[in-house]
Amino acid sequence: MRLRISGALLRFTDYRSVIDVDAGTVEAALLQLADAHAPFRKVLLDRSGRIRATHKIFLNGEQLAPDQLARPAGASDQVDLITAISGG
Secondary structure, eight states: OEEEEOGGGGGGGTTOSEEEOOOSBHHHHHHHHHHHSHHHHHHHBOTTSSBOTTEEEEETTEEEOGGGTTOBOOTTOEEEEEEOOOOO
């Protein structure tokens, strides 16, 4: 499946905005990405190993809730990872 990374997260993937991975679920794809880019792991996952709530995950344009990350996905699917940034 194709992972699309944007914004502030690009610095953790060596500025690669599109990364193809071979995984059976959205969560497995994100964990594979975290394994491939060690600094990204700390930003993506909380202390208990779950995807941080600040990240919004979309599968083929549909936003997934945290309990939907085990959804199956294949080679033709696209996952977008967007991070909410706050400040003022």
